[in-house]
Amino acid sequence: MAECSEIQEGFLCPICHKDMRSPSNLLNHFQDQHSEDQEFLKSLKGIYGKAKKKILKLDDQELQTFKELTQEKFYLDSSDPQEPGPSQRHTNYFKEIRRERLDHRTTETNKLIIRLDRLLRTYGSDRKQQEQELVVWLDGSTVTRCPSCAASFNIARRQHHCRLCGTIMCNNCSHFLPFEAAHAIVAPLNNVSDREYLSKDSDTLRICSHCLDMLECRRKAQIDQMVKPTIWQLYSLLQGNKKQIQSSVELYNKMFNSLTSGETTFLLQDVQALRSLIAEKAQMIDTLSKKIATEMVDSNTPKAAVVQSNIRKSTSNYIKDSLLTLPAPPSVAELEKIRQKLSLSFKEDSGAYPAGAQPVQTVTVTTGWSPAPAKEAEASEEHPLIEQMRIVKNYIDQARKAHRFEEVVSLEENLRMLQDSYRQLQATS
Amino acid sequence: MANRSGTAQRPNGQSQGKICQFKLVLLGESAVGKSSLVLRFVKGQFHEYQESTIGAAFLTQTICLDDTTVKFEIWDTAGQERYHSLAPMYYRGAQAAIVVYDITNQDTFGRAKTWVKELQRQASPNIVIALAGNKQDLANKRMVEYEEAQTYAEENGLLFMETSAKTAMNVNDIFLAIAKKLPKNEQNTGQGGSVQGRRLTEGNTEPKTGANCCK
């Protein structure tokens, strides 16, 4: 780029990188200064051969302006803020490579474990020979220096072999794995008393740092798998409780709605009990989220602190928005009122009616009224018409008392009809 | 029935707050759930041990459809044979009828068909008839197929829904569907006491013949 001193543009000499400013200057310079590089000159001439005629027709002045123009243009282009180009996720590529590496490492580690297991079974005076049968030891005749620390081998610094991979190292670079630790690595879940190995626990196994590293990694991974961090335990407890709360809330809403719409399906005390259960659980998740937020943070993972405080925030928001807003169950007196004077509203399902028709926005159903139902008549042999007249007369009384005057009108109308019918019946019989 | 029709214009408003009143009758075999449906619609309640109706019970309920108030005067007739003679008195004056059967009982569907026939012959020609297959919550004991009832309803021009007074399913909906269908059959035949949706007077009365309700 023009502004970057490290990258030059122009008619640069390939040997000394001077900018010669024009092809003719460059060729002259090259012939004068670098005549020893004749091969290069030939190829350079070849490169410019075709364009040469055309380019050389322009004088140096023209070339200069041409170059400045193009550079200026380029400069302007690159200084404009650039739109971000198409981006590509490399996560999968990364994962693929990582998986390959992990697989490789796992198989290598497993090989070591199998060898270690066998090595732990070796015992007796010919142990060294048994070891060499299990793992081929590298031939040290041509190895003059320790591959780890580069110290030369001599009578004082003798060659040693890693029992696991057979590689050569000096004594300083050797590690000694106690058999006890080795047992734990091979069978971490085995009971300590459950010994099938014949080698003594005080024995150690000489291994190289590479092998030790592999075994260490595996042990750590196993420990991580078995021992869940406290935060993990708290969080899964929190999530489990939250799930229970959610289904309780659903049930509570259902029961509440049923109760306040005058239904008798659920008992008031059941609704109250469910609500106190939800309150208890809310208390519990509140405490859990507080614990999570105050749990010690590993300084190596600063994001953990953010996650912890976010868990706390989202939990208290959940409690505030979803649990504290739960309506309290009605009192016995309120429930009685609700059952007496019921009002319910529902939204219309506009899909149920043909398109084109003006959709009804709101539908409210209110002010239902009915007189108390008639009691079974003592003398049921009574003529149904007479029975009904008695019922309607009773309804009229009730309607009047309830100031349901519209109903009174309708009922009186009905009573007249009944009386008419009865008169007709008597006339014909 | 006397004509009690009038405009429902507010003192200083035109079409606002229309109030329509309709008579609705429930018919059907005993124990199919007529009273339960009405109780659910009017009071939002359901009783496992609903007492069998004596004679005909009376209830009212109001629905607000946007700015129109539809008031139902409901006559819940007794299904017992003994009270059958009362039924004509209630369906004759009605603008709407719900004929109820129990989907777990084939006989009640047969009885419902008989009621529909009787309505078609004896009731007002403009009566809106809805067929309700009740106790839908007991669909596992179903004896009347949905398709069978639906086909029958289509052939006879009936509104049809399966309902459950117990779960409230389709209960408000069937009354609503009737309310929406009613204003379309407005011509007051003035015969046999069949009065189409009469308007209740509100404010200054402006008597008018041939009440046009809810248009």
Ligand SMILES: Nc1nc2c(ncn2[C@@H]2O[C@H](COP(=O)(O)OP(=O)(O)OP(=O)(O)O)[C@@H](O)[C@H]2O)c(=O)[nH]1
């Ligand atoms: N499972 C279920 N039971 C219902 C339903 N509707 C009514 N019942 C029950 O059926 C029985 C009869 O209901 P009613 O409403 O009294 O029936 P009805 O048609 O009014 O009967 P009559 O008054 O004798 O004509 C009652 O025990 C109700 O609890 C429903 O949708 N589902």
Ligand SMILES: [Mg+2]
């Ligand atoms: Mg009944």
Ligand SMILES: [Zn+2]
């Ligand atoms: Zn040069």
Ligand SMILES: [Zn+2]
């Ligand atoms: Zn070394």
Ligand SMILES: [Zn+2]
């Ligand atoms: Zn090794």
